[in-house]
Amino acid sequence: MIDVDRERVQAYRYAAQQLDRSAAHVGDLAVLSLGVPDSPAGSAAQSVRARVPGAEVPADLVLAWSVRGSPHLHRPADLPALARQLYPTSDADVVARMPVMRAVDAPLRVFARTVAAMREHARETTDRGTLSAAVTAEVPEASAWCQACGATHVFYSLYLQSGLAAGVRLVRRSGRLQITATGDWTIPQRTEDLPALVEQVLRLQGPGSVADVAAFLGTSAAALRPSWPEGLAEVSVDGRRAFLPPEATAALESPPPARGVRLLPPGDPFLRVRDRAQLLPDPGLRALLWRATASPGALLVDGAVRGTWRARKAGRELQVAVTAFGELTAGVRAEVEIESQQLAATRGAASAAVVYDSI
Known part of the structure; x- marks a missing residue:
């Protein structure tokens, strides 16, 4: 077992996330594999420039509701695999990600119906409210009265977390959010290759436990544990047990000093x-x-x-x-x-x- 302190872990994360400015181009940023958060709006561009000074966000990158249903900046080519990896594994996983779904029968089946409705009603460019109203009509059992809106609409967490599987893309123009479904897209039917996603989270975020990765992905440790990869290296971080892909351990043992x-x-x-x-x-x-x-x-x-x-x-x-x-x-x-x-x-x-x- 490798024994490290928190300072070494942060130095590892600094380099793994290329805050050392080792990336020559925005498209080469490793953090794009999981997406760069864009909440509040515009923060993804700031994260990008913290790693590649002076760079513009390339026009071929896209915004999507992805990890935890939050808007993230992505390479389009990464999204089909990510949609399969993030597709819920079970009813329990759906409820862990969206506790409000306890109120419905067969949560995973309702999730699939919501995804289909999102895709159908976003084939033409639309806005958040119009799409929400259309989806609500398709899944009335997963909706509730909203005092703030003065209307009944689909559970907001379900609405957001269905977007990636539906192939939804986001465009911000003049402060307004426009939503559309990409044309070439296959809706996932089940979870695929989740252990590889877990390994990528650990590779970029540093050594962690099942609970750490589950929190990052917005689910529970119980829901994630069956998909936990085999063969991970054990790491002790100030006495706390954690795991890391074996090929990343050399970088953890001697990370370059974080500078700047x-x-x-x-x-x-x-x-x-x-x-x-x-x-x-x-x-x-x-x-x-x-x-x-x-x-x-x-x-x-x-x-x-x-x-x-x-x-x-x-x-x-x-x-x-x-x-x-x-x-x-x-x-x-x-x-x-x-x-x-x-x-x-x-x-x-x-x-x-x-x-x-x-x-």
Whole structure:
């Protein structure tokens, strides 16, 4: 068994997710295999530029509701296999992913009907509300009255998590979300090759347990355990038992030192950890970074979270407010300025102005 501490794991994750800027092109980013989260809208572009400075998001990448039903940026060629891997394995798996589905009989069968309805009604470009109303009519048993909307509609988690299997793609234009189903698509009939997906999660996220990977995928450990891959290497992370694909152990034993300053948006793959204490041990600081709503971005310095940031546009200027967890050196501040200028370009601003606070 390999014995490592949390600092080595974070150095491994930094390199595996190419925050070391080892990728020459956006299309080469390993994180695209699982998708780059785009919630809040536009954050995927920030995650991309944190790894490939100055790069534009290629037009051939697409947005889809994928892992956990959240919008992610993907390579189109990856999506058919991912849709099969993420297709629920059982009624219990459907309920683990969408607890509201306890209210229906035969949840997996209802999920399949919802997928078919999503595809049928998204063949022509539509919007969220129109598609929801059409799908609701097809699966009335999986719908409920929504006080906020003043209408009955399909369970929202079911609506989102059916999108990938239905071949749904998302396009944001002028602040509005448009939805369409890709033309060349085969709806999965069952789960396929889930162990390979588990291995890829571990490869990119670092050593983890069944519960860690289940949380990443949005299911339960009980539902995932039958698909757990054989032959994984055992790893002890500060005494906690975890697993990693055997071919990744050499990189874990001697990862290159994490270097540089990165401004990571909320939801960046590096921040998606079940045990947040491994990334940020102080519980008070964790509460500042991971909030119930409107979380800030993370200031990463040499692979460690050293603060948070928020940004807003004022005319052509992006105003970046950094709250540091302790003092920042002049060198770190200089790198923050550089990263903020890149963030300004991502947000469509001509320049950035940085203000600092500290805790």
